[in-house]
Amino acid sequence: MQPWKTLRRETILNQPPWLVVEHHEVMLPDGRVIPDWPWVITPDYVNVVAETEQGTFLCFRQVKYGLAGTSLAVVGGYIAPGEEPLAAARRELLEETGFHAAAWIPLGCYRVDPNRGMAVGHLYLARGVHRTADPVADDLEEQELLTLTRAELESALDRGEFKVLAWASAVALALRYLSTTERR
């Protein structure tokens, strides 16, 4: 299987760091050319499922502009230019909750859109988290920090209370890691 070739790229919308849109002229393996394939660039991000030393989970109840009503959310945010994903995960956990983790388990990094690009999301499970500072509220949205038991987290996932794909993914992959580890 041959990859498509990028022949030319042109920026058609430029609002960094939030959104850049390009048109790519691409050539398919059979020689066909698509002159204006939309390519979307948004900032890469991290999401962190934070498990306390007591085996409970830190979550938020949030309003977000893209969601109806409130949603449960996990820790997360954009990766700064030049920042390593794990460093961003540590920073976001500390900023949003004031907590520090004893161990970091990577749950994978995933492209948001196979066709248009968009971001890469880096997902983590942070284990043994404990408070070392006060949180710094720098987000535009209101949010409430919650502590959920494992049973409450599982039930919230199954009821669709994590309304964003990356948040539900991070929770599902973290629970999978925990149950796989416990079975061993």
Added chain:
Amino acid sequence: MQPWKTLRRETILNQPPWLVVEHHEVMLPDGRVIPDWPWVITPDYVNVVAETEQGTFLCFRQVKYGLAGTSLAVVGGYIAPGEEPLAAARRELLEETGFHAAAWIPLGCYRVDPNRGMAVGHLYLARGVHRTADPVADDLEEQELLTLTRAELESALDRGEFKVLAWASAVALALRYLSTTERR
């Protein structure tokens, strides 16, 4: 917690059905106004984890423009205008594999981006799938249909072989559904 208000919306890039970008003038609960909040509209989509009557799983090995190398993928595609998500899931399963499902398990619907909108992904587990027709290849990309055992599917997920967020999510949520159901 109060939602943000949309005061005005302006289309700044119009390439339907693939990509529309708007600027929204939004007002925060504290009265602050953001004049040019980027809002991105891409087509809603379905992804389907297809489990055969024998308990194996239909997957693809694919090249996609937004991914380096090849990726494992699940059945999926865009929802047509006016189409119900489940109808799109049935259609994509039939078109891409020639298979029909005995039962459909919804795994949730999730907004891709909590800030910019983008698509909503509708995820399903199709159980008891069996061939009723030949697949119709209408995608631009080359792809190879594979049958994985449950152990191979689990291992591929854990190794990061599903490189797209929605595909990894659908597999993780389907495996969660199956193991929860089996424990009862």
